[in-house]
Amino acid sequence: MNKTAWKRLTKRTEFYIFIVLIALIAGIQIVSGGQLLEPTTLVTILRGMVVDGMFALICLIVMISGGFDLSFPAISAFAYSAATTICVNQGWCETNPLAGFLLAILFGAILGAFNGWIIANFKLNTMIVTLGTQTFFTGLTMGLFQMKEITSTLPASFRALGESYFFEVYNSQGQRSTLTTSIVFLIIMIAVTSFVLRKTMFGRALYAIGGNEVSAERAGYNVKRIKFILYVAVGALAGFIGMVRVCLARQSIPKAMVGKEMAIIPAVILGGASIFGGEGSVFGTICAIGLITVVSNSMLLVGIDSYWQNFFNGLVILIGITISAVQAKRQRR
Amino acid sequence: MSEYLLEMSGICKAFSGVQALDHVNFHIRPGKVMCLAGENGCGKSTLVKIISGVYVRDQGDVFFQGQKLDRITPAEATRLGIQVIYQDLSIFPNLTVRENLAINSEITDRRRIVNRKRWTKTAEEALSRIGYQIDLDVKMGELSVADKQLVAICRALLFNARLIIMDEPTTALTKREVDALFRTVRKLKEEGIAIMFISHKVEEIFEISDDVCIMRNGKNVFEGPTADLTRDDFSYYMTGRRIQPDPFVPEHIQEKPVLEVEKLCADPYYHDISFQLRKGEILGITGLLGSGRTELAMSLFGLIRPDSGKILLNGQPVSIKSPEKAKELRIGYVPEDRLTEGLCMRQPIADNIMLASLDKVSRRGILNHRKLFSEACRWVKTFSIATDDPHKYAQTLSGGNQQKIVLSKWMNNNLDILILNGPTVGVDIGAKQDIHHLVHGLAHKGLAVIIISDDISEVVTNCSRVIVMKEGMIVGEMKSEEITDQRITEIIH
Numbered sequence: 001m002n003k004t005a006w007k008r009l010t011k012r013t014e015f016y017i018f019i020v021l022i023a024l025i026a027g028i029q030i031v032s033g034g035q036l037l038e039p040t041t042l043v044t045i046l047r048g049m050v051v052d053g054m055f056a057l058i059c060l061i062v063m064i065s066g067g068f069d070l071s072f073p074a075i076s077a078f079a080y081s082a083a084t085t086i087c088v089n090q091g092w093c094e095t096n097p098l099a100g101f102l103l104a105i106l107f108g109a110i111l112g113a114f115n116g117w118i119i120a121n122f123k124l125n126t127m128i129v130t131l132g133t134q135t136f137f138t139g140l141t142m143g144l145f146q147m148k149e150i151t152s153t154l155p156a157s158f159r160a161l162g163e164s165y166f167f168e169v170y171n172s173q174g175q176r177s178t179l180t181t182s183i184v185f186l187i188i189m190i191a192v193t194s195f196v197l198r199k200t201m202f203g204r205a206l207y208a209i210g211g212n213e214v215s216a217e218r219a220g221y222n223v224k225r226i227k228f229i230l231y232v233a234v235g236a237l238a239g240f241i242g243m244v245r246v247c248l249a250r251q252s253i254p255k256a257m258v259g260k261e262m263a264i265i266p267a268v269i270l271g272g273a274s275i276f277g278g279e280g281s282v283f284g285t286i287c288a289i290g291l292i293t294v295v296s297n298s299m300l301l302v303g304i305d306s307y308w309q310n311f312f313n314g315l316v317i318l319i320g321i322t323i324s325a326v327q328a329k330r331q332r333r
Numbered sequence: 334m335s336e337y338l339l340e341m342s343g344i345c346k347a348f349s350g351v352q353a354l355d356h357v358n359f360h361i362r363p364g365k366v367m368c369l370a371g372e373n374g375c376g377k378s379t380l381v382k383i384i385s386g387v388y389v390r391d392q393g394d395v396f397f398q399g400q401k402l403d404r405i406t407p408a409e410a411t412r413l414g415i416q417v418i419y420q421d422l423s424i425f426p427n428l429t430v431r432e433n434l435a436i437n438s439e440i441t442d443r444r445r446i447v448n449r450k451r452w453t454k455t456a457e458e459a460l461s462r463i464g465y466q467i468d469l470d471v472k473m474g475e476l477s478v479a480d481k482q483l484v485a486i487c488r489a490l491l492f493n494a495r496l497i498i499m500d501e502p503t504t505a506l507t508k509r510e511v512d513a514l515f516r517t518v519r520k521l522k523e524e525g526i527a528i529m530f531i532s533h534k535v536e537e538i539f540e541i542s543d544d545v546c547i548m549r550n551g552k553n554v555f556e557g558p559t560a561d562l563t564r565d566d567f568s569y570y571m572t573g574r575r576i577q578p579d580p581f582v583p584e585h586i587q588e589k590p591v592l593e594v595e596k597l598c599a600d601p602y603y604h605d606i607s608f609q610l611r612k613g614e615i616l617g618i619t620g621l622l623g624s625g626r627t628e629l630a631m632s633l634f635g636l637i638r639p640d641s642g643k644i645l646l647n648g649q650p651v652s653i654k655s656p657e658k659a660k661e662l663r664i665g666y667v668p669e670d671r672l673t674e675g676l677c678m679r680q681p682i683a684d685n686i687m688l689a690s691l692d693k694v695s696r697r698g699i700l701n702h703r704k705l706f707s708e709a710c711r712w713v714k715t716f717s718i719a720t721d722d723p724h725k726y727a728q729t730l731s732g733g734n735q736q737k738i739v740l741s742k743w744m745n746n747n748l749d750i751l752i753l754n755g756p757t758v759g760v761d762i763g764a765k766q767d768i769h770h771l772v773h774g775l776a777h778k779g780l781a782v783i784i785i786s787d788d789i790s791e792v793v794t795n796c797s798r799v800i801v802m803k804e805g806m807i808v809g810e811m812k813s814e815e816i817t818d819q820r821i822t823e824i825i826h
């Protein structure tokens with residue numbers, strides 16, 4: 001590798017996250033006596049990454065555009081609760097989950113459009129807007145529509161999708177773990193997000209807007225429209241991801257998403273996305289989500305009390321935000 | 334066909350009753366550099382926005398290559414070959430040079446998918462127009478201002494530009510970078526491209542422009558060839574008053590130095606710096622950007638820790654560890670970038686003035702707002718800061734008046750030494766002299782003043798002694814009778 005390419009690589013947060021991830025895996029592998037790299041643990045970690053990984057990707061694209069979306073868990077919760085309730089009431093989705101997913105995507109897109117409309121038209125701070133809509137959407141779910149938990153009556157096809165797997169593995173104690181088929185959703189989303197961000201003018205527009213919104217407008221981008229589309233897409237995806245979660249958990253709990261944004265956004269920042277916009281990559285984001293999932297899984301493995309999980313999540317928030325701030329400072333010089 | 338590329342006559346534009354442009358006439362010849370000059374708020378930028386299609390004129394005629402234009406939209410302006418390079422350059426610091434160069438034409442061509450090869454081709458074509466070379470993979474944010482500007486010019490050229498409007502392009506450039514920019518401008522001229530150059534720096538205007546248009550209060554007060562204009566006339570048209578150079582004559586310089594600096598070093602900024610400063614004098618420190626002049630000043634205010642050497646105040650060795658300590662020692666510092674370092678733009682003028690002396694208007698940590706306000710009003714009057722209400726935000730003031738706030742903020746503190754870094758950067762000619770007079774007055778009252786500036790004529794007229802720095806060393810020192818523009822320039826380069 002030549003010198004400038006190396007220099008450029010070492011400037012990227014993603015590079016360090018990747019190294020930390022590898023070092024961490026190696027460390028835990030030794031401390032846990034080889035338990036981490038056992039097939040059962042690995043498939044559990046992969047399963048744990050499906051939903052969080054997809055959520056992180058939608059946070060990433062918003063952050064690249066210079067925004068913050070705090071409302072995606074609320075959108076997601078509304079979308080899957082409403083979709084599941086309708087499916088149960090109508091007796092849909094006993095054999096095919098498609099209708100449920102389409103409903104969730106539709107509901108998500110509608111709420112996302114509401115976000116997008118406010119943000120694009122009134123040019124308000126996205127964090128403030130989504131902080132407001134988050135509460136508003138949660139109010140819709142819990143208050144206006146009084147959505148209930150759905151567990152045993154969950155449509156059979158949802159359950160089947162959540163339980164389906166590619167292969168099963170056993171550990172030395174004979175415990176069984178399976179690699180869920182829904183990992184495909186994560187893989188597709190990684191591929192598509194990557195392509196959109198790097199290879200389409202829409203993706204480049206997000207970077208441009210995050211870098212300098214006024215310049216983006218002067219360059220000829222229709223910033224208003226792009227932002228609107230972005231928030232609709234993010235809403236739709238939040239609905240979709242919520243449905244995946246319902247299938248995996250085999251239950252629909254309207255309150256399950258509360259506080260999710262505070263777990264995901266720091267991870268995205270840790271993965272190299274800038275809180276000021278214009279920076280961030282799919283690779284870094286996935287590495288960071290991997291890192292967090294590995295840490296939380298390993299704590300159980302190594303026998304650390306699960307209360308410590310909060311401690312580590314907090315630590316990750318601090319580290320992630322510090323990195324972002326230091327980098328922004330360096331860039332301004 | 335008309336002799337002019339762009340011809341505008343009787344242009345009027347009002348914003349909610351305020352007449353921003355009042356029957357402005359304006360002509361640009363192809364292949365010529367036309368300077369649009371005027372103090373802040375005279376309507377320069379409104380005129381530019383009408384040409385580029387951002388604003389619609391209320392009245393007046395516009396001809397482009399002899400053709401009458403009824404309405405200019407931004408797209409229409411681009412099609413005609415009018416490109417504006419804004420002061421902020423409209424670049425994307427987070428993207429590579431390649432992407433910055435290619436982005437505009439990709440959007441205009443309504444491309445959907447990224448094609449790196451096509452981008453590279455566009456970028457290389459843009460760079461070749463002025464024979465400029467740079468690594469396409471570097472992020473724009475890592476470039477110097479001068480390089481960013483060249484990239485922005487290259488990008489503008491991609492659209493078969495016939496008229497390039499540059500909005501104060503030299504503000505953040507060093508002398509050498511300005512020379513490089515002017516070489517590029519001359520090259521563009523040779524290709525028949527007209528340049529509209531917005532500036533208020535006299536020297537630059539006389540060096541580069543063929544024609545000048547000077548505006549004042551929304552009217553153009555002069556339009557014609559630069560050759561017909563003298564420098565005195567120029568500043569008269571700019572300000573509406575005749576400004577005589579008024580050199581500083583020290584009245585009473587104390588025998589004993591108040592500040593002595595001995596063999597001060599701070600790697601890698603400056604080395605082996607020794608000088609003395611007396612009350613009642615104005616000491617100039619000049620040198621190119623990067624000569625260590627700013628870092629030296631920062632050391633005297635406790636912002637950079639020197640590695641070795643001594644600082645003596647009134648004969649006593651002191652260590653200035655922090656700005657608080659410097660304040661305690663009665664040293665004040667007005668930074669170069671007053672907008673980010675010296676002022677809270679979105680705070681009232683009164684609060685800004687009193688910011689460094691809140692303890693004077695408070696008791697046991699509780700602020701007395703009435704006292705703060707009356708004290709602030711006193712300074713507004715003393716320094717004749719142009720505002721009708723000190724409750725208004727600092728950002729409502731012009732550059733010169735903002736600088737006055739920063740000055741008053743420190744004057745409030747009974748200082749012995751005041752260090753001014755680039756005190757009139759970005760300030761209009763008229764306000765510039767007001768500030769100089771203020772500083773003269775302070776020195777006469779017995780303050781020791783240091784002016785750090787790369788504006789050599791400023792140093793020449795306002796300092797009783799000058800130190801010239803180069804690459805971190807003092808390379809020359811001269812007394813008032815020996816100070817001339819020419820001598821300083823010789824030593825600097």
